[in-house]
Amino acid sequence: MNEVVELALRMGDNCLILGHRVSEWCGHGPVIEEDIAMANVALDLIGQAQMWLALAGELEGQGRDADALAYRRDAFDFRNLLLVERPIDDFGVTLMRQFLFDAWHKLMLEHLVRSSDARVAEIAAKAVKEVTYHLERSGDLVERLGDGTAESRARMQAALDALWPYVGEMFASDAIDHTLAAHAVAPAPETLRHEWDTLTGSALRAATLDIPDSDFAHLGGRAGRHTEHLGYILADMQFLQRAYPDAQW
């Protein structure tokens, strides 16, 4: 079923792009513990990207492995959410994006663990353990910094306001999602919204943050229509394989 390839690309590209974004903090974290935490989260995400993209390549049957998919596609072939390609900005924005994504990621994986597709279920079962841990960290920190100093609260609120227009895309279902849901491979993303609102709402309220009252959502990432930010990531990430195809070390 071609839709499973799409699902694997969407999951894998989210992990790959966010993994690379978070790794930009390596050596630049505000405190050493956070520097290490972000490098670890990035590593988990890139490991998950390898599993998803390997599955996509295998099911696609065109001889592309995870590396070929990561390094030899152009922006319009990437299927990640616009949220994950947003620049890292300050630590508050990085952390808030992580929290909003982790909450969605965990809910999605918990459903995928019960997928009718055994390969999808296996990858989800591995990934959900790591992502549960990611959410515990990002949720704790959002609460601590939101309910922190005037400066930290202002930054977390600004981050939430800036990222909110990218939340809706996580729950926007298309024809591919409906086919996957009809075959019990994956839940339609729209069905996760209520649970996500509950999960994030309690943490954001504990963080004393105001949840924006807007449904406006930028869309397009999952269909290959990206912001200009993705091109810059790919330029960095793909340079070596583009300049020296098949280079190995």
Added chain:
Amino acid sequence: MIPSGRFAASSPIEGEEGASHTPLAAERIWSVLNSVPDPEIPAISIVDLGIVRDVTFEDDTVVVAVTPTYSGCPATSLINMEIETALRAHGFDKLRIERRISPPWTTAWISAEGRAKLNAYGIAPPDRSAPVACPRCGSTETSEVSRFGSTPCKAAWRCNACLEPFDRFKCI
């Protein structure tokens, strides 16, 4: 990759074990694997860590199923190379290493011996049911510094009694 003849030729047991797939060979393979240290935590073996899931035979080929601890763990390919090196050194020339992700690895698979070795090495072993004890002084007056540590599988803790920092194996 290690040239297959090199270790086989120097092995005192050359030609006796590699090809036979008896229960004895399986037992011998497990014992070889039990001598392969984890590259990042050399105090314990990959068998103690619970990542070697199975040893089987396909005709005369040894198949070792290995599960990753964390999906992005950079030690994975090194571990595969060390398994291959160790088995070749004991005459098992025809072998294949299979990556198995299901069921996913859990710290519950770390052996009792592995836990004791971790503790002796200065890493508090994973145990959800007991308070985290300092591997140096044994005090349970401890606190978490960071949920993440020097490798994907560890978190950073400190002892409030002896004031030493220590690593703790994350429970997953």
